[in-house]
Amino acid sequence: MKTSLLGFLFIVLIAGCSPTEKNNSGKLQVVTTTGMLYDAVINIAKDKVAAQALMGPGVDPHLYKATQGDLSKLNQADLIIYNGLLLEGKMGDILQKLGRVKSVYAAAENIPQNQLLSSVQYENAYDPHIWFDVNMWKGAVGRISEVLQKVDSTNAEFYASNTTKYLKRLDSLHAYVDSTIATIPKQQRILVTAHDAFRYFGRAYNIRVEGLQGISTVSDFGLRDIAQITDLIIENKVKAIFVETSVSDRAIKAVMQGCNERGHNVTIGGYLYSDAMGEFGTPEGTYVGMVERNVQTITESLK
Numbered sequence: 181m182k183t184s185l186l187g188f189l190f191i192v193l194i195a196g197c198s199p200t201e202k203n204n205s206g207k208l209q210v211v212t213t214t215g216m217l218y219d220a221v222i223n224i225a226k227d228k229v230a231a232q233a234l235m236g237p238g239v240d241p242h243l244y245k246a247t248q249g250d251l252s253k254l255n256q257a258d259l260i261i262y263n264g265l266l267l268e269g270k271m272g273d274i275l276q277k278l279g280r281v282k283s284v285y286a287a288a289e290n291i292p293q294n295q296l297l298s299s300v301q302y303e304n305a306y307d308p309h310i311w312f313d314v315n316m317w318k319g320a321v322g323r324i325s326e327v328l329q330k331v332d333s334t335n336a337e338f339y340a341s342n343t344t345k346y347l348k349r350l351d352s353l354h355a356y357v358d359s360t361i362a363t364i365p366k367q368q369r370i371l372v373t374a375h376d377a378f379r380y381f382g383r384a385y386n387i388r389v390e391g392l393q394g395i396s397t398v399s400d401f402g403l404r405d406i407a408q409i410t411d412l413i414i415e416n417k418v419k420a421i422f423v424e425t426s427v428s429d430r431a432i433k434a435v436m437q438g439c440n441e442r443g444h445n446v447t448i449g450g451y452l453y454s455d456a457m458g459e460f461g462t463p464e465g466t467y468v469g470m471v472e473r474n475v476q477t478i479t480e481s482l483k
């Protein structure tokens with residue numbers, strides 16, 4: 181029953197859509213999965229496109245399933261951009277099917293394999309959290325720009341010039357993250373979070389990262405994970421650990437309790453934006469703002 185319903189929905193989905201047809205407003209309809217991708221599209225294309233993200237603030241992309249409303253948005257889209265590297269684990273089939281009938285691109289697809297970290301959870305897979313190394317994210321932004329220029333060639337020059345400016349902004353963001361994290365004394369530079377979203381961040385900015393739940397939030401944490409992390413925190417006298425806006429804070433609170441019971445006071449350093457940005461219209465509702473806020477939260481709590 182489930183399969184036939186899906187099949188039916190898919191037929192509805194592909195009926196009446198042509199690959200690069202523009203809607204009534206004349207603007208290219210772009211649908212992205214995450215907010216970070218949406219933000220990249222807006223910085224490149226400004227008001228030349230009508231863009232929307234399926235996953236808003238606080239939404240976990242690893243667990244996200246397309247709703248009926250999403251199917252209709254995807255159906256109407258001229259261009260669909262997703263992260264790739266299995267971040268959108270539950271949307272793989274839909275994205276693949278849509279790719280046969282319209283323009284569907286993964287932002288991560290041109291990032292050289294030797295820059296990617298292997299998944300610690302899944303065999304033959306890579307860590308999808310590429311937005312936490314600003315330099316690596318520049319590669320994704322460049323790919324999105326190429327795709328926009330190809331699909332909407334009339335505005336290609338406009339997109340190219342905005343991209344050049346935005347990439348410069350990302351260069352200064354990278355330098356800011358680098359110099360700010362470096363102000364935390366080396367032995368205190370340990371970032372403990374609920375799930376392993378920050379490995380690229382750790383590699384790029386020289387901070388040790390430990391996540392409770394692995395790269396995806398699909399599998400749950402166990403008591404052993406909690407015991408291991410608790411030992412690590414006590415051993416290294418870690419002052420603060422972090423919760424994430426898109427992951428339940430249950431695990432991190434259990435770790436905090438475990439440390440406190442063993443006489444080591446560790447505090448919650450604050451919320452980090454890991455797999456979702458903040459509310460649209462706030463500084464954290466942009467990629468640059470989310471990264472800056474994370475860096476401030478981490479630095480203030482660990483110093």
Ligand SMILES: [Zn+2]
Pocket residue numbers: 242309375376377395396397454455
């Ligand atoms: Zn994640």
